[in-house]
Amino acid sequence: MKSETEQALNAFIEEWQDTSATNKKIFVHFKDYLNHKEGVLLDFIARPGLTYSLRGVHKAQKDKDLFVMVDVIEDATRWLSICFYGNMITDPEERGDFVPGGLLGEDAVCFDLEEQDDALVTYIETRLDEAWLNASSK
Known part of the structure; x- marks a missing residue:
C-alpha cells in the first residue's frame, strides 16, 4: 500500500467512532485478515459521505483489478458490505x-x-480464502 494511502486508511480508522454494532472492529479484523494473506496488496479509496473501500488484489492477478472489496457504507450508522466477483467464490x-x-x-x-x-464473519473469512486462492491463479 502506498504511504499516503496507508496514512489515509489509518486516519479513517482512528477517527471512526465505533458503536455497539462494532462495525469498526469488524472492518479492522478484515483489514488485518487480508494483510496476513501472502501476495495480497491493499488499496483504500475514500468517498466521504458515501463509502470507504478497502480493496484486496493478489499480486498474481491478471484479468481483474481486485478479488474483494470491503466497503464501509455511510448511513445513519456505518455498516459493511463485503463483495466478491460472483465467479470467484461459492x-x-x-x-x-x-x-x-x-x-x-x-x-x-x-x-x-x-x-x-461472528458466524457470518467466519463464513466471510471462508469466502475471502476462496477468492484469494482463485485470484492467485487468474
Whole structure:
C-alpha cells in the first residue's frame, strides 16, 4: 500500500467512532485478515459521505483489478458490505446477495454486516480464502 494511502486508511480508522454494532472492529479484523494473506496488496479509496473501500488484489492477478472489496457504507450508522466477483467464490448457504454488475461492472456476491455476527464473519473469512486462492491463479 502506498504511504499516503496507508496514512489515509489509518486516519479513517482512528477517527471512526465505533458503536455497539462494532462495525469498526469488524472492518479492522478484515483489514488485518487480508494483510496476513501472502501476495495480497491493499488499496483504500475514500468517498466521504458515501463509502470507504478497502480493496484486496493478489499480486498474481491478471484479468481483474481486485478479488474483494470491503466497503464501509455511510448511513445513519456505518455498516459493511463485503463483495466478491460472483465467479470467484461459492455461497453454499446462500447468505450473500447476488448483485448483477455490482462489482466494477461485473456480477457480484455481497455480504452485508450491520452488526457483530461472528458466524457470518467466519463464513466471510471462508469466502475471502476462496477468492484469494482463485485470484492467485487468474
